[in-house]
Amino acid sequence: MHARFKLPALERFIQDAMVALGFPSNDSLVIAQLMAQADMQGSDGHGIFRLAPYTKRIKAGAINRHPKIKVIKEKPAMALIDGDNAMGHLVMKYATELAIEKAKKTGIAWVGSQYSNHAGPASLYAKMALEHDLLGLYFAVGNANHLPPWGGLDMLLSTNPIAAAIPTLHETPIVLDMATTVAAYGKVKAKAQNGEMMPEGWMVDQEGKPLLDPTQSDKGFLLPIGGYKGYGLSMIVGILAGTLNGAAMGRDVIDFNKDATSVTNTGQAVVMIDPDAFGDIHEFKQQTDRLIQDIKASRKMPGVERIWLPGEQSHLKKQDNLRHGVALSPALIEQLALLAQELQIPPLATA
Amino acid sequence: MHARFKLPALERFIQDAMVALGFPSNDSLVIAQLMAQADMQGSDGHGIFRLAPYTKRIKAGAINRHPKIKVIKEKPAMALIDGDNAMGHLVMKYATELAIEKAKKTGIAWVGSQYSNHAGPASLYAKMALEHDLLGLYFAVGNANHLPPWGGLDMLLSTNPIAAAIPTLHETPIVLDMATTVAAYGKVKAKAQNGEMMPEGWMVDQEGKPLLDPTQSDKGFLLPIGGYKGYGLSMIVGILAGTLNGAAMGRDVIDFNKDATSVTNTGQAVVMIDPDAFGDIHEFKQQTDRLIQDIKASRKMPGVERIWLPGEQSHLKKQDNLRHGVALSPALIEQLALLAQELQIPPLATA
Numbered sequence: 001m002h003a004r005f006k007l008p009a010l011e012r013f014i015q016d017a018m019v020a021l022g023f024p025s026n027d028s029l030v031i032a033q034l035m036a037q038a039d040m041q042g043s044d045g046h047g048i049f050r051l052a053p054y055t056k057r058i059k060a061g062a063i064n065r066h067p068k069i070k071v072i073k074e075k076p077a078m079a080l081i082d083g084d085n086a087m088g089h090l091v092m093k094y095a096t097e098l099a100i101e102k103a104k105k106t107g108i109a110w111v112g113s114q115y116s117n118h119a120g121p122a123s124l125y126a127k128m129a130l131e132h133d134l135l136g137l138y139f140a141v142g143n144a145n146h147l148p149p150w151g152g153l154d155m156l157l158s159t160n161p162i163a164a165a166i167p168t169l170h171e172t173p174i175v176l177d178m179a180t181t182v183a184a185y186g187k188v189k190a191k192a193q194n195g196e197m198m199p200e201g202w203m204v205d206q207e208g209k210p211l212l213d214p215t216q217s218d219k220g221f222l223l224p225i226g227g228y229k230g231y232g233l234s235m236i237v238g239i240l241a242g243t244l245n246g247a248a249m250g251r252d253v254i255d256f257n258k259d260a261t262s263v264t265n266t267g268q269a270v271v272m273i274d275p276d277a278f279g280d281i282h283e284f285k286q287q288t289d290r291l292i293q294d295i296k297a298s299r300k301m302p303g304v305e306r307i308w309l310p311g312e313q314s315h316l317k318k319q320d321n322l323r324h325g326v327a328l329s330p331a332l333i334e335q336l337a338l339l340a341q342e343l344q345i346p347p348l349a350t351a
Numbered sequence: 352m353h354a355r356f357k358l359p360a361l362e363r364f365i366q367d368a369m370v371a372l373g374f375p376s377n378d379s380l381v382i383a384q385l386m387a388q389a390d391m392q393g394s395d396g397h398g399i400f401r402l403a404p405y406t407k408r409i410k411a412g413a414i415n416r417h418p419k420i421k422v423i424k425e426k427p428a429m430a431l432i433d434g435d436n437a438m439g440h441l442v443m444k445y446a447t448e449l450a451i452e453k454a455k456k457t458g459i460a461w462v463g464s465q466y467s468n469h470a471g472p473a474s475l476y477a478k479m480a481l482e483h484d485l486l487g488l489y490f491a492v493g494n495a496n497h498l499p500p501w502g503g504l505d506m507l508l509s510t511n512p513i514a515a516a517i518p519t520l521h522e523t524p525i526v527l528d529m530a531t532t533v534a535a536y537g538k539v540k541a542k543a544q545n546g547e548m549m550p551e552g553w554m555v556d557q558e559g560k561p562l563l564d565p566t567q568s569d570k571g572f573l574l575p576i577g578g579y580k581g582y583g584l585s586m587i588v589g590i591l592a593g594t595l596n597g598a599a600m601g602r603d604v605i606d607f608n609k610d611a612t613s614v615t616n617t618g619q620a621v622v623m624i625d626p627d628a629f630g631d632i633h634e635f636k637q638q639t640d641r642l643i644q645d646i647k648a649s650r651k652m653p654g655v656e657r658i659w660l661p662g663e664q665s666h667l668k669k670q671d672n673l674r675h676g677v678a679l680s681p682a683l684i685e686q687l688a689l690l691a692q693e694l695q696i697p698p699l700a701t702a
Contacts, residue, residue: 073629077428078458080629107429110459112629135595152649152658156642164587174590176583208652225577232527232661235642236515239525243638244486246630250642278424278431278463279597287594291507291586291601298503301559307503310583 003333004325009349010036010048013336016345017051021058022065027090034089034120039326042317043121043177045186048328048348049193050118052335053256054087055343060261063087063117069094077106080245081113085263088119092268096125099272100132107277112245112269118143118256122163123177123311125270129165130173133281137271138163141242143264144255146185146222150231153206155221156250159184160237165311167275169285171292175311180234181222188214188222189257193331242267325350354684355676360700361387361399364687367696368402372409373416378441385440385471390677393668394472394528396537399679400544401469403686404607405438406694411612414438414468420445428457431596432464436614439470443619447476450623451483458628463596463620469494469607473514474528474662476621480516481524484632488622489514492593494615495606497536497573501582504557506572507601510535511588516662518626520636522643526662531585532573539565539573540608544682593618676701 011032018028039047057063067086071079079098083091095111102109119125122138129136142158149156159179166174179185183202191198192214203211203220211220224230242249247267254264275284298307328336333348340347362383369379390398408414418437422430430449434442446462453460470476473489480487493509500507510530517525530536534553542549543565554562554571562571575581593600598618605615626635649658679687684699691698 075458075628077460078628106457107426108459108461109428110624135591149646149649149658151652151655152646153652154645154649156645156649162584166587166590174586176587178577178580178583182577206652225580226529226533228659228661229529229576232529233513235525235646235661236517236527239517239639239642240486240624243635243642244624244626244629246634249638251645273461273591273595275595277426277429278595283597284594287600288590291590291594294505294507294602295500295503295586298500298505298507301502301504301557304502307500308579310579310586 002327002329003350004327005348005350006325007036007040007322010039010326013340013345013348014048014051017055017339017343020343020345021055024066027087030093031087031089034093034124037124038120040318040321041121041123041314042321043123043314045184045190046121048336049186049190049332050120052339053260055339056260057256062261062263071098077102077109079111081111081116083113083116083266085115086117088117088266088268091116092119092125092270095268096128096136096270096272099270100128100134103134103272103274104132107274108272110269110271112241112267114245114247114265114267115263116247116266116268117264118266119268121177122161123165123175123314126163126165126177127173127175129272130167133167133275135167135273135275136163136165137273138268139237139241140268141238141247141249141253141266142179142185143253143266144185144257145253147181147224147231147234148221150224150228157231157234157238158253159222160234160241162237166288167285168292169282169289171289172309172312172315174288174292174309175314177311177314180230180237181224183222185222188217192217194329241269245269353678353680354701355678356699356701357676358387358391358673361390361677364691364696364699365399365402368406368690368694371694371696372406375417378438381444382438382440385444385475388475389471391669391672392472392474392665393672394474394665396535396541397472398677399687400537400541400683401471403690404611406690407611408607413612413614422449428453428460430462432462432467434464434467434617436466436468439468439617439619442467443470443476443621446619447479447487447621447623450621451479451485454485454623454625455483458625459623461620461622463592463618465596465598465616465618466614467598467617467619468615469617470619472528473512474516474526474665477514477516477528478524478526480623481518484518484626486518486624486626487514487516488624489619490588490592491619492589492598492600492604492617493530493536494604494617495536495608496604498532498575498582498585499572501575501579508582508585508589509604510573511585511592513588517639518636519643520633520640522640523660523663523666525639525643525660526665528662528665531581531588532575534573536573539568543568545680592620596620
């Protein structure tokens, strides 16, 4: 059994680490809250799991601890943010809040970022739409290229994720968070840390044969969803989140697993849409509820117990994690204990 | 060998058909140009192939031949269009032109439709961005539900396509046009008409076993790309293009293959983005060219001759079709000959 850790303990630990690394207390709290929220919702490749690699980058001076995040291009329904090489969580919180504010006035707003960094799971930012009765979309350029063009061997593309959050009336909100590859690279890293093999279909080697050992992941590459379709989708997401924003895309993407010192110039984009501009928010939410109910009531394939909506499993996991704490692997717990020593902060408290 | 037909002949024939069906001459020309363009670019499930089923709907009075297409909701960067049950081509041309006009002022514009109809291939409208140096995105609710929720049997979702068009400097523009299912249903219908079997992976039967005979397609359903990911993506596209616009989604979608009389209330959405609002259009196009060149120069998997960009094969097919005419199957040619008799218009002229 994995030990479990409660939300306040995770937040406390991450905030302590950030403060020890030289971040202002406020920013440390924001980063800690967003990272811990990732763990709570089950995005376990994107939460406290990332603290050690972030620490390495921060100690190497590759993240700006005192950034001036600012708008460098703006029209009523759009903006481009210069993240000034801040932690991505800070940049995307800023960008998302701006998009929300704009969308309430303009019906739709699109805010992109340049000189940002890894910001955790895509759904964190799309979901910020929900409490404002907005639809949220999020696109990002992944921080390491593990995807070649279809038929190719040079890893010029990343897992470039898409997230979407749709508000509901009584049902659990629909929250999609997907890499455009069959598996996100964070899942490969988690398999490696847990000493597990990958299922067939996640990665192939240089000859196109299945690659199952996650510790050998640098000898192969990820597969896109739907073959050439996922390759195209990854490219479009990368252009929208990267190229459009003057951020890294293609060969300019820094592999943050191998290079802890170069500025990543990460690009992301968040889109907020106000259903009230298109019609009536209450009616929209009723229609969404009805769609969800219809889908849940569908007849099932043999052997299927339940039809899930995107985000529903994550929602249930969050309820459970809030009550009982998040389960972390022994390898991760050990890594965090070493990190606590290194940063001279109190160890992570169990639930 | 299939006989080949040149662009002017296709346009002439479709326009004659539309005029014979009671459409104004101008609208008939617009519909004919967009349908023929679909054939030219190789979207052969979406061009003149659709003329007979469209005719059936039009004769049944299920399409408004004298619509008042109008904006019913509007803010500077968004609009909702009531298509007044017009041919989808007319509605989406209107919507796209409005989005282009708005995006030039606001940097980004999102225009949705309700009471539209099938409008041909998604890329037709995304591509309209290119001559204006904009990025174009397009989402639509498919006109027949062939996709159940993941693990389910009730066909509550459609092939809901995504298209994106990205301008370039010297390279062929990137144009993605993809169903969120492994195969679009138009491809299934084309296989049936050509008397061919489907490859494994396109469809499964009620027990999840591969379905290969396209004439039995109503006994099974399409598979989403990337399994549960494509299911989620299809749902989000349907919500953005349908639910948000007050258009049909889920169980309200009319199967236009089986029902030629009900109003479909088709929903679509087009998004136009101006790279000049985010930076400099010339630099953006240079960066896109560089990305394309890097991708083309990638080392190749064993047996792969060439790396293709999304839209590149379609572009080459268009060049060839413009020169030599579009190849139509004998079954389709016969169907069009009968249609010409029925509508008392001159037959389709060969190249």
